[in-house]
Amino acid sequence: TESKPQAYCISTANAQSSVDALLAARKLLADMGYQWENHLFNSGYSQGGQTAMGVVRLVAEHYPDIHFDYTYAGAGSYDIPATYSQFLLDTIAGMPSTVISVLLAYNHFFRLGIPRDSIFIEPLLSHIDEWVLSKRYTREEIDAFVGTLVVADYVTPTMLDLQSSISQRFLAAMQTDNLCQGWTPRSLEPIYLFQNTQDITVPAVNTTNLYNYLTSHGATNVTLDLDDYGSSTLLPAHETGALYFITHSLQSICQILGIQPWSIL
Numbered sequence: 001t002e003s004k005p006q007a008y009c010i011s012t013a014n015a016q017s018s019v020d021a022l023l024a025a026r027k028l029l030a031d032m033g034y035q036w037e038n039h040l041f042n043s044g045y046s047q048g049g050q051t052a053m054g055v056v057r058l059v060a061e062h063y064p065d066i067h068f069d070y071t072y073a074g075a076g077s078y079d080i081p082a083t084y085s086q087f088l089l090d091t092i093a094g095m096p097s098t099v100i101s102v103l104l105a106y107n108h109f110f111r112l113g114i115p116r117d118s119i120f121i122e123p124l125l126s127h128i129d130e131w132v133l134s135k136r137y138t139r140e141e142i143d144a145f146v147g148t149l150v151v152a153d154y155v156t157p158t159m160l161d162l163q164s165s166i167s168q169r170f171l172a173a174m175q176t177d178n179l180c181q182g183w184t185p186r187s188l189e190p191i192y193l194f195q196n197t198q199d200i201t202v203p204a205v206n207t208t209n210l211y212n213y214l215t216s217h218g219a220t221n222v223t224l225d226l227d228d229y230g231s232s233t234l235l236p237a238h239e240t241g242a243l244y245f246i247t248h249s250l251q252s253i254c255q256i257l258g259i260q261p262w263s264i265l
Contacts, residue, residue: 004108005101005104005105005108005109005132005133006101006105006135007109008101008102008105009047009050009077009080009098009101009102009105010105010177011050011051011053011054011057011078011177011179012058012177013109014047014050014051015051015054015055015057016058018051018054019058019059019066022066039069039256040067040068040069041068041069041070041071041072041253042055042056042068042070042071042072043071043073043249044072044073044074044076045074045075045241045242045245045246046074046075046076046201046202046242047076047077047098048074048076049073049074049075049078049194049202050073050076050077050078050080050179052071052072052076053071053073053076053078053179053191053210054179055071056068056071056073056185056186056189056191057179060184060186061183067189068189068190069190069253069256070190070191070253071189071190071191071192072192072248072249072252073191073192073193073194073210074193074194074195074241074249075194075195075196075201075202075206075238075245076202076206076207076210077102077202078178078179078180078207078209078210079179079180079205079206079209080102080174080177080178081171081174081175081178082180082203082205082206082209083202083203083205084102084170084171084174085162086203087099087151087203088151088160088162090200090203092150092200093151093200093201094199094200094201094236094237094238095139095143095201096142096146096148096149096151096154097132097139097142097143097146098139098201099151099155100120100124100128100142100146100154101132103119103155103170104128104132106173106174107119107170110173110176112170112173114169114170116128117156118156118158118159118166119155119159119166120156121153121154124146124154127145131145131146149200180209180210180212180213183217184218185214185217185219187218187219187220187221188221189219189221190221190222190223191221191222192222192223192225192248192252193207193210193225193226194207194225194244194245194248195207195208195225195226195241196227196228196229196231196237196238196240196244197226197228197229198229198230198231198237199238199241200237201236201237204226207224207226208226211224225248229241229244
């Protein structure tokens with residue numbers, strides 16, 4: 001996929017890739033003589049959090065033999081239409097590169113066929129191939145190239161209008177990948193949902209919407225950790241949240257396995 005956009009925040013594609021990798025790894029390790037232990041953890045943060053919950057949905061629907069000791073999902077864009085709408089309502093997004101990558105991904109993989117000049121404005125428009133699709137630069141470098149957190153500074157007025165025909169086409173595509181609708185979670189499998197409420201990269205509405213959906217559709221073992229975990233100039237809220245999330249997940253996994261954290265570092 002080197003020459004294609006990343007399937008950014010498309011949970012169905014990334015979840016299937018994850019499950020395929022799991023099944024292949026189990027077979028490979030068995031062929032190598034490794035005896036598989038009966039523990040399986042599913043964890044991810046940000047896009048990885050969305051993927052982790054995409055995996056939960058996928059195995060609930062199609063893989064009855066896969067079960068998780070625990071799923072840890074942090075700050076994922078589970079309700080991608082709500083995320084898109086929130087960015088436009090708030091007028092800013094903490095990581096412009098993520099907004100750009102999402103729009104490129106949904107336009108490409110859902111075959112919307114919307115011209116780039118109907119989505120982006122200059123100077124970003126002329127630099128999409130170099131800054132983003134070349135895959136030469138990190139997320140931080142792309143954000144620095146864009147040079148602003150204000151969404152209106154790099155997307156068209158048409159995209160800012162949620163009622164426009166183009167926005168409606170994007171929202172319809174995003175709705176098909178919405179993890180807050182259309183599936184039935186397993187009732188007992190434990191899930192931990194984490195979010196820093198100061199996060200402006202992935203709005204907290206994602207976590208609250210997913211929690212409400214899961215608990216209203218039969219999931220009885222869901223823990224919600226939604227709190228103000230702070231931020232700073234050097235460490236924005238999304239990254240601060242990641243540190244808390246990783247620390248909690250590691251401690252929980254070690255407790256389940258009955259080992260000390262430093263024994264697996």
